[in-house]
Amino acid sequence: MGEIDPQFSTSSTGEGASYDLVVVGSGIIGLGAAYAAVRSGLSVCVIEQGTRPTGSSIRNFGHLCIGAQTGEARELAEAGRETWLRLSRDADFWLRESGTLIAARHNDELALIEAAAQTGGIEIFDTDDFAALAPVNRHVVVGGARIAGDLQANPRTAAEKIVAHLVSLGVTFISRTTATAVESGVVHTTRGSVRGGRVILAVNHDIDRLLPAIAEEARVQRCVLDMVRVQMPLSAPLDAPLLTGWSLLRYGRFESLAEVVPVRERLHAARPDLAAIDLNQMYTQLPDGSMIVGDTHHRDPSPLPFQAEDSQQALIDEALELFGVPSLRVIERWQGVYASGAGEFLDREVLPGVRAIAATTGIGMTCGFGLAQRAVAALFGADAPVSAAALAAAPNNFTHTELSKETTP
Numbered sequence: 069m070g071e072i073d074p075q076f077s078t079s080s081t082g083e084g085a086s087y088d089l090v091v092v093g094s095g096i097i098g099l100g101a102a103y104a105a106v107r108s109g110l111s112v113c114v115i116e117q118g119t120r121p122t123g124s125s126i127r128n129f130g131h132l133c134i135g136a137q138t139g140e141a142r143e144l145a146e147a148g149r150e151t152w153l154r155l156s157r158d159a160d161f162w163l164r165e166s167g168t169l170i171a172a173r174h175n176d177e178l179a180l181i182e183a184a185a186q187t188g189g190i191e192i193f194d195t196d197d198f199a200a201l202a203p204v205n206r207h208v209v210v211g212g213a214r215i216a217g218d219l220q221a222n223p224r225t226a227a228e229k230i231v232a233h234l235v236s237l238g239v240t241f242i243s244r245t246t247a248t249a250v251e252s253g254v255v256h257t258t259r260g261s262v263r264g265g266r267v268i269l270a271v272n273h274d275i276d277r278l279l280p281a282i283a284e285e286a287r288v289q290r291c292v293l294d295m296v297r298v299q300m301p302l303s304a305p306l307d308a309p310l311l312t313g314w315s316l317l318r319y320g321r322f323e324s325l326a327e328v329v330p331v332r333e334r335l336h337a338a339r340p341d342l343a344a345i346d347l348n349q350m351y352t353q354l355p356d357g358s359m360i361v362g363d364t365h366h367r368d369p370s371p372l373p374f375q376a377e378d379s380q381q382a383l384i385d386e387a388l389e390l391f392g393v394p395s396l397r398v399i400e401r402w403q404g405v406y407a408s409g410a411g412e413f414l415d416r417e418v419l420p421g422v423r424a425i426a427a428t429t430g431i432g433m434t435c436g437f438g439l440a441q442r443a444v445a446a447l448f449g450a451d452a453p454v455s456a457a458a459l460a461a462a463p464n465n466f467t468h469t470e471l472s473k474e475t476t477p
């Protein structure tokens with residue numbers, strides 16, 4: 069890890085500082101909580117064990133896949149959409165109103181998409197029209213679709229830009245500091261205790277280290293994913309995230325329909341090797357033209373770090389075939405990790421005034437802002453944010469931050 073980014077180091081945590089909200093974790097969900105709170109006029113401190121965001125929030129596709137969600141996830145995704153748009157403007161990071169493309173390579177995939185399209189927001193295309201929209205090999209697709217309203221962000225830049233914006237709004241960041249325990253109104257860290265009126269824990273899968281009993285109850289484990297970034301000679305830019313039939317097996321809006329059954333049975337029978345790595349064959353193109361290619365899934369409480377070359381080769385082979393290109397160049401490989409649990413979200417008041425939140429499947433970029441906004445509203449009251457003065461006057465609130473001198477790195 070490089071030098072501490074000055075925008076991501078402790079600014080003012082001296083004796084006497086007090087916070088309405090202490091957030092642990094500076095991934096997209098912790099940042100979303102800090103943003104919701106500071107916009108409500110609350111004072112906020114974010115504690116982060118690293119010197120910059122390096123977790124799931126920078127390792128993903130940047131696909132804000134709103135229209136493929138249903139139920140609670142859809143509500144949270146819709147709630148976060150406006151925040152993404154506003155933040156991209158105010159914090160000045162790359163984001164586009166791209167929609168999402170879906171390449172169908174079999175009639176059962178088209179039938180599934182058509183069934184989902186009955187509730188609106190999905191446009192269906194025949195082979196030629198779809199091949200004009202996406203730089204895929206027209207001989208391998210039978211048609212396709214576009215989900216309206218979805219967004220694409222650059223995950224490599226968004227979180228750091230949001231940190232800088234939050235600093236400009238007055239949020240205090242304490243870096244290189246690990247939260248080790250939490251009580252109502254106080255977070256114990258490797259540099260001393262940080263006190264505040266309310267606490268949000270947004271530590272993703274590391275909730276099993278901080279609050280193991282809560283993690284066990286929510287059946288949280290780690291899902292590790294193989295990812296690669298490639299350069300490939302596409303016939304045209306890919307203007308939106310691109311999903312395939314494999315993706316339809318996992319997104320709520322599609323996988324809840326009866327028409328998914330023949331798709332799953334066919335894909336699993338035809339390609340047990342890809343089913344075994346739990347493939348979600350999808351792509352996003354970054355502003356520099358490189359393509360994020362993914363992904364595999366493996367769940368384990370303590371996954372091993374070794375990435376099988378066969379899995380990565382499968383990702384590459386599938387990309388070559390879908391885009392009809394003879395070769396590509398791998399620029400980077402990495403392992404992503406996210407929390408995987410019993411439901412789609414962990415959102416629980418674990419102690420009075422302390423809320424633990426996480427996306428417990430791979431939709432935290434899409435739903436994380438909505439989840440964070442809801443948690444802040446639950447802690448402070450949606451329409452009546454609690455001011456520092458009110459918290460100071462209330463019983464059981466701690467209004468002083470007592471960090472040891474090492475907090476200023």
Ligand SMILES: Cc1cc2nc3c(=O)[nH]c(=O)nc-3n(C[C@H](O)[C@H](O)[C@H](O)COP(=O)(O)OP(=O)(O)OC[C@H]3O[C@@H](n4cnc5c(N)ncnc54)[C@H](O)[C@@H]3O)c2cc1C
Pocket residue numbers: 092093094095096097098099115116117118120121122123124125126127128129130131132133245246247248270271272273274278293295362363403404405406426427429430431432433434435436
């Ligand atoms: C490969 C991959 C692809 C994905 N693709 C998508 C996608 O396209 N669309 C989508 O919606 N979602 C996607 N996801 C899921 C999404 O990235 C995550 O759900 C989301 O980023 C989680 O955000 P977070 O803030 O909870 O976690 P993180 O970004 O991991 O942040 C948690 C932070 O907490 C810090 N922390 C942990 N413990 C402590 C502690 N004790 N003290 C202090 N700090 C601590 C960590 O250092 C870290 O910075 C993907 C995930 C992966 C891995």
